[in-house]
Amino acid sequence: MFDRFDIFFVQQLINGFSVGLVYALVAIGFTLIFGVLNVVNFAHGEIYMIGAYAGLLAIVFLAPPWVALILLVLAAGIAAGVALERAAFKPFRRFRDEASLKSKAMRESTLLSSLAISIVVRESVEKIFGADMQAIPRAYADAMQDPIVLGELAVASGQIAILAAALVMFATLQWILKRTDIGLSIRAVAANPLGAQYVGVNVDRTVIATFAIGSGMGAVAGILIGLYQGTIFPAMGFAPGVKAFVAMVMGGLNSIPGAVICAIVLGLAEAVATEFFGQGWADLVAYVFLVLTLVFFPTGLFGAGRERV
Amino acid sequence: MRGVLAPLAVFAVLFGVLPAGLSAAGSGYLFRLADVTLIFCILSLSMQLITGVAGLLTLGHAAFYGIGAYTAAILSTRLGFDAGLTIPASGLVSALFGVLIALPTMRLVSIYFAVATLGLGEMIYVTLLNWVSFTRGPLGIGDIPPLRPFGFDLSSPLGTYLLIAALAALALLVVHRVAHSYYGNTLRALREDDQCADAMGLPVVRLKIETFAIATFLAGIAGALWAHTTGYVNPADFRFAESILILAMVVVGGLGSIPGAIVGAALLILLPEALRAIGRVRILAVGLIMFLCILFLPKGLFGEVTALDLVRRQFGAAWRGSPTDRPLGWR
Numbered sequence: 001m002f003d004r005f006d007i008f009f010v011q012q013l014i015n016g017f018s019v020g021l022v023y024a025l026v027a028i029g030f031t032l033i034f035g036v037l038n039v040v041n042f043a044h045g046e047i048y049m050i051g052a053y054a055g056l057l058a059i060v061f062l063a064p065p066w067v068a069l070i071l072l073v074l075a076a077g078i079a080a081g082v083a084l085e086r087a088a089f090k091p092f093r094r095f096r097d098e099a100s101l102k103s104k105a106m107r108e109s110t111l112l113s114s115l116a117i118s119i120v121v122r123e124s125v126e127k128i129f130g131a132d133m134q135a136i137p138r139a140y141a142d143a144m145q146d147p148i149v150l151g152e153l154a155v156a157s158g159q160i161a162i163l164a165a166a167l168v169m170f171a172t173l174q175w176i177l178k179r180t181d182i183g184l185s186i187r188a189v190a191a192n193p194l195g196a197q198y199v200g201v202n203v204d205r206t207v208i209a210t211f212a213i214g215s216g217m218g219a220v221a222g223i224l225i226g227l228y229q230g231t232i233f234p235a236m237g238f239a240p241g242v243k244a245f246v247a248m249v250m251g252g253l254n255s256i257p258g259a260v261i262c263a264i265v266l267g268l269a270e271a272v273a274t275e276f277f278g279q280g281w282a283d284l285v286a287y288v289f290l291v292l293t294l295v296f297f298p299t300g301l302f303g304a305g306r307e308r309v
Numbered sequence: 310m311r312g313v314l315a316p317l318a319v320f321a322v323l324f325g326v327l328p329a330g331l332s333a334a335g336s337g338y339l340f341r342l343a344d345v346t347l348i349f350c351i352l353s354l355s356m357q358l359i360t361g362v363a364g365l366l367t368l369g370h371a372a373f374y375g376i377g378a379y380t381a382a383i384l385s386t387r388l389g390f391d392a393g394l395t396i397p398a399s400g401l402v403s404a405l406f407g408v409l410i411a412l413p414t415m416r417l418v419s420i421y422f423a424v425a426t427l428g429l430g431e432m433i434y435v436t437l438l439n440w441v442s443f444t445r446g447p448l449g450i451g452d453i454p455p456l457r458p459f460g461f462d463l464s465s466p467l468g469t470y471l472l473i474a475a476l477a478a479l480a481l482l483v484v485h486r487v488a489h490s491y492y493g494n495t496l497r498a499l500r501e502d503d504q505c506a507d508a509m510g511l512p513v514v515r516l517k518i519e520t521f522a523i524a525t526f527l528a529g530i531a532g533a534l535w536a537h538t539t540g541y542v543n544p545a546d547f548r549f550a551e552s553i554l555i556l557a558m559v560v561v562g563g564l565g566s567i568p569g570a571i572v573g574a575a576l577l578i579l580l581p582e583a584l585r586a587i588g589r590v591r592i593l594a595v596g597l598i599m600f601l602c603i604l605f606l607p608k609g610l611f612g613e614v615t616a617l618d619l620v621r622r623q624f625g626a627a628w629r630g631s632p633t634d635r636p637l638g639w640r
Contacts, residue, residue, distance in 0.1 A: 040420060040424075088600075091604055108366055108420075109603055109607065111366070111420070111423070112556070112560055112599065112603050113600060113603045113604065115553065115599075116557075116596050116597075116599040116600035116603060117596075117600060118596075119553065119592060119593070119595065119596030119599070120593060120596040120597055120600060123590075123592050123593035123596060124593065127590075127593070238549075242427075242431070245424065246428070249421075249424060278439075280435070280438060280439035281435070281439050283431075283435045284432055284435045284436070284439075286428075287428040287429070287431050287432040287435070288432070290424065290425070290428040291413075291414075291425055291428050291429060291432070294414070294417055294421055294424065294425045294428075295413045295414070295417075295425075
């Protein structure tokens with residue numbers, strides 16, 4: 001039915017799909033935070049990196065079972081997210097009126113402060129652990145590489161784990177947003193922060209909860225990818241961070257399903273581009289998509305007229 | 310006398326005190342440090358024009374600096390052009406790319422524009438890195454001849470310094486005349502509210518593209534100077550981190566303040582050098598300084614209002630010259 005080339009190509013598409021899921025895992029947290037605060041969190045890639053390093057430390061010193069490992073990383077991510085919010089975002093939410101909440105100055109100062117925090121965090125990790133790749137101990141990393149053969153195609157168990165994690169995270173997030181009180185207040189703040197405040201929603205606590213949820217997911221994504229790829233390094237957050245950002249913009253800035261779909265499209269497109277143009281040029285795909293989206297679909301592919309978050 | 314003394318003082322420091330002091334110290338390292346500081350002054354001044362004065366947050370400025378550096382490197386190593394031609398050519402090529410990039414992106418506002426420039430900057434970096442037959446990719450281009458414009462040998466430390474200082478002074482003059490004039494006030498109007506400026510009949514998109522062209526021209530010249538003085542260019546020098554360094558200079562110095570851009574550039578180049586004794590902390594220091602500055606000095610070290618006041622009093626800015634020399638604006 002398939003000749004060799006086609007099988008190879010389908011294999012590449014499967015790999016691209018799992019890369020896309022990686023971007024989607026990062027993009028979910030990114031989009032959640034943007035949807036609520038309407039500001040870009042440039043330090044999200046660093047949360048992802050912190051998740052990977054927290055996981056490595058846990059593995060080296062505690063060697064916990066899988067569930068405990070994921071919970072520890074989740075806790076580290078939540079702590080990092082809350083600390084980030086306190087340091088880089090809270091100081092700039094000092095005004096309450098509508099004009100300053102929407103002002104360019106506030107958006108740009110949080111953008112710059114999260115950027116500055118991300119530099120400080122990345123460089124500090126580099127000073128502590130070194131700039132080099134750190135290998136994840138084999139006992140854990142190998143579990144992600146078991147091949148699962150489906151006819152002529154092979155899928156690594158890590159790819160299945162990433163798919164499962166993406167599905168679980170997406171479902172959990174939808175459950176939190178649609179079925180819990182905190183989700184209700186997150187959606188309220190996303191729709192209108194002042195209105196939410198007038199009807200008694202604690203905006204400050206809601207924002208912290210948003211950061212906790214988004215950062216927890218980012219950190220878990222970090223350790224999953226670290227395990228799957230077998231190595232982690234301080235700058236690992238930059239590329240997925242930028243790609244997740246592109247997915248968010250393509251998806252329309254505050255649509256989580258849109259961001260997930262666009263992240264997968266991006267992963268597939270990169271796999272195809274790698275196939276035809278080589279690894280180096282494939283990095284261009286994300287940026288080309290970004291610029292084309294911004295120029296031709298300024299509201300994103302899925303953005304117009306949807307409920308935020 | 311007002312409007313003469315202060316420019317003379319700047320001139321005297323740049324061409325008298327500094328080179329005399331550096332020659333007396335006789336240290337190649339100090340000369341190099343002064344050169345790098347002045348090159349980054351040009352970069353931060355050009356970014357100040359886009360980001361501080363016209364209010365367009367750009368995250369891809371290093372790409373234009375890189376285009377300038379690669380233009381100079383390729384023209385001088387492949388075609389044997391001398392620095393007298395490569396420096397203006399680098400500015401022009403960079404400005405050409407600036408306009409090409411500005412045409413589709415200038416209709417985007419605030420965060421969308423920032424993201425688009427980040428994407429375009431990374432596109433240029435990826436191209437420099439992967440177009441191996443043209444840019445030699447990650448190997449970089451070496452053996453770029455030192456500065457010998459039109460046969461004058463300026464490759465000595467003092468000569469190099471004087472040429473860079475002259476071009477930096479020229480860049481300062483250009484940015485000063487653009488920013489401190491009614492034209493600059495128009496750009497500030499765009500920064501504050503571009504819809505309102507549009508409604509008042511200002512050609513918003515054209516003004517933005519013009520500003521972008523001027524700024525990218527200056528960034529290209531800075532790139533050419535970097536290429537000729539370093540003798541080697543590599544794509545890694547023109548990445549996102551470099552854009553952030555330039556942005557940090559502008560933010561630390563004070564958005565919209567021309568003296569601030571110079572203070573910021575000097576601080577962020579010289580302070581990490583002074584900290585060299587305690588290890589490689591350059592980028593960490595940049596991040597920390599930037600964060601503390603945003604938090605505690607949101608107007609920057611040399612805020613725009615103070616800067617405008619200084620310029621108006623001491624540097625004879627264009628709007629000083631009402632017939633009776635009465636100060637304009639609220640007092």
